[in-house]
Amino acid sequence: MSSENEATKSVEPSDHAERLRELVDSAPAEELQLYLSSLAPSELGLAVSRLDEDRQVAVLTRVSPEDAASVVEQIPESQAIDALDRLEPGVAAAILQELPSNEQADLLGELKDAGAEAILDRMDPHEAAGARVLRAYGDDVAGGLMITEVLSYADHLTVGDVVEDMRQNADRYSAYVVQYAYVVDAEKRLIGVLRLRDLLLARRERPIRELAIPGPLTVRDDTSIQDLRAFFDANEYYGVPVVDAESRLLGVVMTSAVEERLSERSEDEYLKSQGLVREELRSMPYLRRSGRRLAWLSVNILLNFAAASVIAAYQDTLSAVITLAVFLPIISDMSGCSGNQAVAVSMRELALGTVRPEELLWVWWKELQVGIINGIALGCMIALAAWIWQGNPYLGAVVGCALMLNTLVAVSIGGLLPLVLKRLGVDPALASGPILTTITDMCGFFLVFSIASMVLVKLIAS
Amino acid sequence: MSSENEATKSVEPSDHAERLRELVDSAPAEELQLYLSSLAPSELGLAVSRLDEDRQVAVLTRVSPEDAASVVEQIPESQAIDALDRLEPGVAAAILQELPSNEQADLLGELKDAGAEAILDRMDPHEAAGARVLRAYGDDVAGGLMITEVLSYADHLTVGDVVEDMRQNADRYSAYVVQYAYVVDAEKRLIGVLRLRDLLLARRERPIRELAIPGPLTVRDDTSIQDLRAFFDANEYYGVPVVDAESRLLGVVMTSAVEERLSERSEDEYLKSQGLVREELRSMPYLRRSGRRLAWLSVNILLNFAAASVIAAYQDTLSAVITLAVFLPIISDMSGCSGNQAVAVSMRELALGTVRPEELLWVWWKELQVGIINGIALGCMIALAAWIWQGNPYLGAVVGCALMLNTLVAVSIGGLLPLVLKRLGVDPALASGPILTTITDMCGFFLVFSIASMVLVKLIAS
Numbered sequence: 001m002s003s004e005n006e007a008t009k010s011v012e013p014s015d016h017a018e019r020l021r022e023l024v025d026s027a028p029a030e031e032l033q034l035y036l037s038s039l040a041p042s043e044l045g046l047a048v049s050r051l052d053e054d055r056q057v058a059v060l061t062r063v064s065p066e067d068a069a070s071v072v073e074q075i076p077e078s079q080a081i082d083a084l085d086r087l088e089p090g091v092a093a094a095i096l097q098e099l100p101s102n103e104q105a106d107l108l109g110e111l112k113d114a115g116a117e118a119i120l121d122r123m124d125p126h127e128a129a130g131a132r133v134l135r136a137y138g139d140d141v142a143g144g145l146m147i148t149e150v151l152s153y154a155d156h157l158t159v160g161d162v163v164e165d166m167r168q169n170a171d172r173y174s175a176y177v178v179q180y181a182y183v184v185d186a187e188k189r190l191i192g193v194l195r196l197r198d199l200l201l202a203r204r205e206r207p208i209r210e211l212a213i214p215g216p217l218t219v220r221d222d223t224s225i226q227d228l229r230a231f232f233d234a235n236e237y238y239g240v241p242v243v244d245a246e247s248r249l250l251g252v253v254m255t256s257a258v259e260e261r262l263s264e265r266s267e268d269e270y271l272k273s274q275g276l277v278r279e280e281l282r283s284m285p286y287l288r289r290s291g292r293r294l295a296w297l298s299v300n301i302l303l304n305f306a307a308a309s310v311i312a313a314y315q316d317t318l319s320a321v322i323t324l325a326v327f328l329p330i331i332s333d334m335s336g337c338s339g340n341q342a343v344a345v346s347m348r349e350l351a352l353g354t355v356r357p358e359e360l361l362w363v364w365w366k367e368l369q370v371g372i373i374n375g376i377a378l379g380c381m382i383a384l385a386a387w388i389w390q391g392n393p394y395l396g397a398v399v400g401c402a403l404m405l406n407t408l409v410a411v412s413i414g415g416l417l418p419l420v421l422k423r424l425g426v427d428p429a430l431a432s433g434p435i436l437t438t439i440t441d442m443c444g445f446f447l448v449f450s451i452a453s454m455v456l457v458k459l460i461a462s
Numbered sequence: 463m464s465s466e467n468e469a470t471k472s473v474e475p476s477d478h479a480e481r482l483r484e485l486v487d488s489a490p491a492e493e494l495q496l497y498l499s500s501l502a503p504s505e506l507g508l509a510v511s512r513l514d515e516d517r518q519v520a521v522l523t524r525v526s527p528e529d530a531a532s533v534v535e536q537i538p539e540s541q542a543i544d545a546l547d548r549l550e551p552g553v554a555a556a557i558l559q560e561l562p563s564n565e566q567a568d569l570l571g572e573l574k575d576a577g578a579e580a581i582l583d584r585m586d587p588h589e590a591a592g593a594r595v596l597r598a599y600g601d602d603v604a605g606g607l608m609i610t611e612v613l614s615y616a617d618h619l620t621v622g623d624v625v626e627d628m629r630q631n632a633d634r635y636s637a638y639v640v641q642y643a644y645v646v647d648a649e650k651r652l653i654g655v656l657r658l659r660d661l662l663l664a665r666r667e668r669p670i671r672e673l674a675i676p677g678p679l680t681v682r683d684d685t686s687i688q689d690l691r692a693f694f695d696a697n698e699y700y701g702v703p704v705v706d707a708e709s710r711l712l713g714v715v716m717t718s719a720v721e722e723r724l725s726e727r728s729e730d731e732y733l734k735s736q737g738l739v740r741e742e743l744r745s746m747p748y749l750r751r752s753g754r755r756l757a758w759l760s761v762n763i764l765l766n767f768a769a770a771s772v773i774a775a776y777q778d779t780l781s782a783v784i785t786l787a788v789f790l791p792i793i794s795d796m797s798g799c800s801g802n803q804a805v806a807v808s809m810r811e812l813a814l815g816t817v818r819p820e821e822l823l824w825v826w827w828k829e830l831q832v833g834i835i836n837g838i839a840l841g842c843m844i845a846l847a848a849w850i851w852q853g854n855p856y857l858g859a860v861v862g863c864a865l866m867l868n869t870l871v872a873v874s875i876g877g878l879l880p881l882v883l884k885r886l887g888v889d890p891a892l893a894s895g896p897i898l899t900t901i902t903d904m905c906g907f908f909l910v911f912s913i914a915s916m917v918l919v920k921l922i923a924s
Contacts, residue, residue, distance in 0.1 A: 259721035
């Protein structure tokens with residue numbers, strides 16, 4: 001697209017990407033670095049995300065690790081992972097060391113094992129050891145969401161010792177979350193929480209043991225993200241200490257990390273419901289984008305053929321009453337819509353925790369109540385429209401009954417399918433839609449034709 | 463549903479709701495309060511969310527305002543709002559006073575003006591004034607997301623004054639986020655940020671003006687949520703001070719509030735894409751649930767009739783080649799899937815800010831690349847299947863060409879529609895799907911029949 005064709009006022013994003021492309025291709029590293037630091041963070045992310053992979057790798061290689069790290073934070077995660085995968089392990093290690101521990105762990109967790117190991121081998125051994133521990137946790141448990149940059153002090157120290165330590169390490173601690181410090185015993189077990197403002201009000205000689213609030217609320221490292229959200233809903237903290245089975249302090253989970261991860265998950269869910277398996281951005285190579293979309297579409301077309309075979313089986317009925325063909329796509333689409341509404345409510349309720357995968361009967365009953373009303377309403381609408389349009393009340397009755405009954409089928413399956421798939425360990429966001437529409441199509445076509453067969457004489461008479 | 467029918471092990475959610483229902487109906491308030499406090503917060507939310515509205519109101523009325531506030535925090539927001547709307551304004555005011563300022567403002571913002579005013583009139587005048595200000599901001603700007611419980615001190619004070627204030631107000635400040643204190647001048651303009659640990663290291667006589675970090679980063683009260691996320695991506699803070707046009711300190715936006723709101727928005731987007739306009743929970747009255755779903759379904763059925771009228775217009779061609787009816791729903795569904803994938807990517811890119819509503823040509827070009835490949839792939843699949851299944855290569859060619867061309871139409875419209883709707887101020891999450899499928903259906907059916915007409919002799923010959 002040449003920019004002369006652009007019938008718009010604001011063309012900055014493409015302009016930045018264009019300029020960046022030129023600089024990557026021809027300018028010295030210093031000029032590139034200068035340009036990158038002239039961009040606002042969001043512009044930087046936008047511009048780099050528009051580059052192809054080779055140029056993204058070139059940018060990350062040619063600027064300082066600090067600048068490369070801020071680029072990695074700004075571009076979408078899937079691009080950051082692809083780029084890290086293609087960088088020299090030593091370069092990738094230098095960049096990762098500039099990121100906080102939870103972001104390090106996130107990115108390393110998404111890399112293939114061999115690639116992650118190569119990078120970890122080249123990191124500072126102390127930091128690598130921490131990253132290895134974090135990487136072993138899943139994304140959706142406290143251990144995978146926590147940061148390890150926290151202040152902890154042995155319980156025999158005094159207020160003065162702590163203040164002195166803070167003075168000496170002021171630089172290093174400046175990136176820490178220091179609303180609290182944690183008091184641990186000789187075995188690193190968490191025994192209390194020290195509020196900084198209490199330190200402020202206390203005499204220097206006082207042992208911190210006396211000052212700390214004993215028995216602080218903690219979570220285990222394997223606490224699920226749902227339980228973490230429930231915890232933060234119930235307790236107005238911005239962070240909670242994470243401990244292992246022996247009560248040893250491992251880190252702190254911030255409520256913002258929990259919310260960010262939940263936000264990612266619900267974005268994923270919407271994308272998956274359209275068969276977009278991994279985050280797609282239009283700056284990715286088009287072959288990969290079409291390949292990913294096609295994988296899901298191919299399964300869908302097979303399922304569509306299964307559904308269409310019902311129509312093929314009833315070709316005699318159809319050729320006798322050709323008008324039925326007009327209503328088949330309407331019944332298919334409307335049943336799909338009703339069913340997908342039930343899927344979306346179930347997905348939402350599962351995510352909120354207001355329904356559990358076992359509660360099939362409760363969900364079914366709740367969906368049937370809605371399905372009966374909406375089935376009658378939609379059935380009457382289509383019946384009336386068919387009657388008026390085609391001048392045959394029997395035709396109206398056939399398609400009306402079919403849609404009414406099929407709405408009940410659709411909301412039942414739509415409501416229950418996510419619960420059943422979740423219990424079976426299949427991702428309900430990805431699979432519910434195609435399975436639902438295949439069943440509702442087959443069932444809908446079957447209902448139309450079998451009801452039509454019953455009153456065939458009346459339909460042809462018209 | 464009687465619980466004997468439940469073929470499951472874990473039936474606690476319904477059990478709690480059942481027990482709660484009994485207590486609400488018959489037990490004295492103390493027993494109810496005792497039971498509520500025996501539940502874990504997540505169980506509490508689940509159990510109360512399952513009650514009908516009358517009983518939810520009864521719970522909130524009969525327990526202490528503190529307990530009622532924690533119930534309000536635990537149940538889904540739409541239920542909390544409905545309940546507050548039905549409570550005596552005085553009771554609602556007492557409950558709201560127990561919540562932090564941003565949650566107060568959230569709930570008040572969702573209430574109708576008359577209802578909100580009645581509650582505000584009964585709140586503590588000082589708190590009501592603050593809530594009125596916050597309520598005036600939209601949900602998606604810094605002013606609507608900030609908390610106002612922050613520590614600020616006049617610049618002429620000393621470290622000793624601040625420590626003394628903290629000592630005297632320790633109780634009140636215990637709910638505050640006190641990693642930082644803010645230094646303001648006589649006009650309440652923010653002039654510096656005071657780190658608590660710097661207070662810790664300083665002599666008591668020192669003026670805080672000297673200690674504060676001058677020129678802190680701030681955001682304006684009208685900063686959008688996208689800009690806030692970009693800010694927190696670029697700056698590793700857990701909160702940022704919010705100022706008005708005169709640089710006066712208004713509050714602090716925490717990154718967790720930004721992430722929580724974004725998470726809500728992407729959940730909403732998925733629900734809206736299925737026509738669920740406002741959060742639906744199965745514990746809501748079924749008439750309201752079916753009414754909300756039906757509103758969107760009714761628009762859809764009208765659009766479906768518009769699309770089906772294309773089939774009706776070609777009934778002659780169809781009765782000549784009845785097999786075409788088998789392929790119409792396949793073409794309709796597959797085009798819808800391809801188009802909805804493009805819609806989902808556009809929605810995602812708009813949310814991430816990696817595309818702007820003006821960049822129509824760029825998006826179109828990117829979609830065409832994918833559409834050409836996927837169109838050819840899907841077209842060949844359906845052509846081959848149709849040929850083998852029905853034994854007529856011409857039939858294969860007709861449906862193959864139709865699906866190929868319609869895939870291009872689908873990805874183009876799907877990619878561009880969210881951008882266009884956004885520019886027109888129409889909610890793209892809600893409207894993109896129905897508009898897309900109507901156009902792709904009409905276009906797909908038209909392509910099938912018009913291509914079929916061209917080779918009609920070959921199709922009938924078989």
